[in-house]
Amino acid sequence: MTDIRGCNLPEDLYYLIEKHVWAKPMADGIVRVGMTAVAAKLSGSNLAAVTVKAKAIGQEVAQGKSVATVESSKFVGPVPAPITGVLVRGNDALASDPNLVTRDPYGEGWIAEIEPSNWDGDKGKLATGADGLAAYQKKLEADNISCA
Amino acid sequence: MDKILIIMTSGPDTPRRCATPFFFASLAAAMDYEVTMFFTIDGTLLLKKGMAETVYPKAGGKPVGDFLKDAQDAGVEFLACTASTELHDLKPEDLIDGVKMVGGAKMWQLAEERKTLTF
Secondary structure, eight states, rough: EOOOOOOOTTTTEEEEEETTEEEETTTEEEEEEOHHHHHHHTTTEEEEEEEEOGGTTTEOTTSSSSSEEESSSSSSEEOOOOOOOOEEOOOGGGTTTHHHHHSTTTTTTEEEEEEEEHHHHTTTSSBBBHHHHHHHHHHHHHTTTOOO | EEEEEEEEOOTOGGGGTTTTHHHHHHHHHHHOOOOEEEOOGGGGGGGGGTTTGGGGGGTTSHHHHHHHHHHHHOOOOEEEEEEHHHTTTTTTBBBOEEEEEEEEHHHHHHHHEEEEEEO
């Protein structure tokens, strides 16, 4: 893991920095998406619910549009899709334990899986690797965000 | 896109009824619904400049003003019933920015094509 201002941000993920969401291509061509540790911190770290948009399953969701919602006593808002594609499924485990997202944001706390419409095109708009994390660090510094 | 209308009648006399409608409005906006809040009866008082900041649903918690701002930031449209502003002797300039004054008939027109909830 890479620690940036106290936030765990793995180098191998693809980030839509402005929205604090990540994408990870899986073996079967599906892309798994979720919230970053930064988003978990900003949402108050004790979530009341994470609800995948059931109506959107089987439908194409555009990059930046909502695939799920997050509720806490401090925050309510969307989880935007990092890429455009068909929403295949949500993580059913979140219904009973929404705080999987805060405890394990890149593992058990994944939010949805998307069949990408144009992964090669979309990934160019996402930040990844050492350069991507440097850009993410700049964003956190500009907004004065830390996870500590 | 689906549309939602939230009719807000609760006001500063019932603080515990004042945060959730804004929270639900923000949530609906996050789910990509187009959300309108129509303020009437005592709900209109929450739109008076400075008022929502003084109403606390829970001691030590966030004021209603924070929930209201979250809803505005999420893109929720705020409409105030003109007759209710007269009930409370409020002039348009007494209300916070971003509120549009409309007649009661507008509420019925909106309700015709929206799922409607009243608080």
